[in-house]
Amino acid sequence: MAKVKTRYVCHGCGYQTVKFFGRCPGCGEWGTLVEESIEEPTPGDRGWLRRAHRSEPVPITEVPAACEERWSTGFGELDRVLGGGLVPGSLVLIGGDPGIGKSTLLLQASAQIAQARGPVLYVSGEESTRQIHLRARRLKAMEPALLVLPETDLGAVERVVERIDPRCLVIDSIQTVHDPDVSSAPGSVAQVRECTGRLLRLAKERELATLIVGHVTKEGAIAGPRLLEHMVDAVVYFEGALHHTYRILRAVKNRFGSTNEIGIFEMRDGGLREVHNPSELFLPDRQIASTGSAVVAGLEGTRPILVEIQALVADSGYAVPRRTASGIDVQRVALMLAVLEKRCGLFLRNQDTYVNVAGGVRLDEPAVDLGLAVSLASSFRDRPVSPRDVYIGEVGLTGEIRTVSRIEQRLGEAVKHGFQRCIVPAGNARELHGPPGMEIIAVETVEAAFRAAFEG
Structure with a gap:
């Protein structure tokens, strides 16, 4: 039987300690240690070894060369930042300030991907289906292949993915999704780390392009452990002042392209519009x-x-x-x-x-x-x-x-x-x-x- 222990976990770097410190010994930040209950497996529990996928080493010269497929999101600016489009099986993290337009961007992109590629599952832990429907009507994103699921249980999301087999999965947001097997509260370091790991395995095993939204802290960094940004394939920030109409999409990590590209959008009543000539x-x-x-x-x-x-x-x-x-x-x-x-x-x-x-x-x-x-x-x-x-x-x-x-x-x-x-x-x-x-x-x-x- 697993033991439940109380630990203090740093929200910045994931450092764990049994004692409280005002300053994290791992990253040196002040006030980032929070108390959490962590379930530790017993020494005899080796179920994860039996569940793990067994792989065999292959010489790099014998790995078959494959052309990397990319899907257009319908936004040329978003495709530019991603390195030419969305790669099947990739996990992309999108962060930004509240109200900047992250959900608007993903809902518009999801509708265009659904129209071109097939079913897209849009999972929202913050809005009801009625709220999403009203926003989709305003954005003209009413696409029958765009499926909406108001759910926070990651296990339920995985079962829906198994049943409908979507081409793309959107999680809005990772801080609201939780794993019932983890005793910590949603948004905690343990929950964010475990949920992201399961979504990563789901994306790679099913070749499922996955986009997840991440909240940001008051300093502008994505909330949760720093390990979160290392796990995903691309980290994209949606920036801009709320009193300005334009938004800038900037990649800080991209395994499939350059991190020097930016995408520029203008926020209008009908949603986001691409700005092809930013000098104007x-x-x-x-x-x-x-x-x-x-x-x-x-x-x-x-x-x-x-x-x-x-x-x-x-x-x-x-x-x-x-x-x-x-x-x-x-x-x-x-x-x-x-x-x-x-x-x-x-x-x-x-x-x-x-x-x-x-x-x-x-x-x-x-x-x-x-x-x-x-x-x-x-x-x-x-x-x-x-x-x-x-x-x-x-x-x-x-x-x-x-x-x-x-x-x-x-x-x-x-x-x-x-x-x-x-x-x-x-x-x-x-x-x-x-x-x-x-x-x-x-x-x-x-x-x-x-x-x-x-x-x-």
């Missing part, structure tokens, strides 16, 4: 001839995006000036201010600095450094730059402009939106054939870039 979404409200504004050509995966960087530099009334940034790393802003003061002679040590990436998108690549530097100098000097200029380049600590990747794609995106002049690193300009209608200005230092931006 981020640039329409840009004011002409305003100081502290510069347009950069960023790259998200293989997709170039034109974004406006806004900067405000003002005299500080405090001994320590403020440094605030939204959409870009504040440490990157501090580094750029130091370069401008040391290499360009701009006295910024007593200036409050505020930087914002218009539209709420986040920029992480160093190719936007030159646009950031120009926007800071424009606000400090109170001199606008040309509204038809775009800036590309990484700024080094010695003030040099370093080369960036995929310059042709960035320039093509700029020409498409009417920009007539681009300031690029000299290293990229040596073998660069600019598109028609675009003047290319090659610079080697930040000072040269300022001369071209403010005097050209």
Whole structure:
């Protein structure tokens, strides 16, 4: 007979201890240990060995090569993030803030998969069939092959899967599903780990494409043990500010594709709509001839995006000036201010600095450094730059402009939106054939870039 013991389990890393600690010894986080009842098998219980699937080792040279099949979800943006589509037998975890649109995205995708591939089982532990029906009518996702099951018992879900044999399974959400054989409460570390493991086995054994929704903590990470993200094949975050209409889908783990791709959606009354040209979404409200504004050509995966960087530099009334940034790393802003003061002679040590990436998108690549530097100098000097200029380049600590990747794609995106002049690193300009209608200005230092931006 199994023994039931009380343990303290960390919700961050899954560390277990018999004593309570304010700080987890495993991951070092504070306040993550919670008390749970854990059922331990007796030493003579070896049922899991008898139930386990026995496999034989095979030489890697004798493994038959197979073409990886992918299914379209009906959303090109979602397919892009997944690496080209949904792989049969894969387990995909989708996380995001409450109300961001995770259930909306999966319900729309489920209807399109059901129409193209066959039955899809949508399991909801948070909504009734009536609620899902009302949302499906609003989203125009009324597909007969889309089957809805309001259930939290994982055993019952497995029996339904055995009976109807769906092509795709959606679990909304993993924190509401529970295994009756585990004594812990739904959403606990033990329940999330066990339920995810059973869903993983179900997906692999039946070649069942499975999508599960995961709640997030106040820090933005997916709730539950970190082991959860290691078990699944792909982890996708659905991001965006609730006061903005657009949403960004970003992969942080993908065994079947790149993690550099993003998908952009716009939330409307009728559900989510794909944004095929994101530059049009981020640039329409840009004011002409305003100081502290510069347009950069960023790259998200293989997709170039034109974004406006806004900067405000003002005299500080405090001994320590403020440094605030939204959409870009504040440490990157501090580094750029130091370069401008040391290499360009701009006295910024007593200036409050505020930087914002218009539209709420986040920029992480160093190719936007030159646009950031120009926007800071424009606000400090109170001199606008040309509204038809775009800036590309990484700024080094010695003030040099370093080369960036995929310059042709960035320039093509700029020409498409009417920009007539681009300031690029000299290293990229040596073998660069600019598109028609675009003047290319090659610079080697930040000072040269300022001369071209403010005097050209």
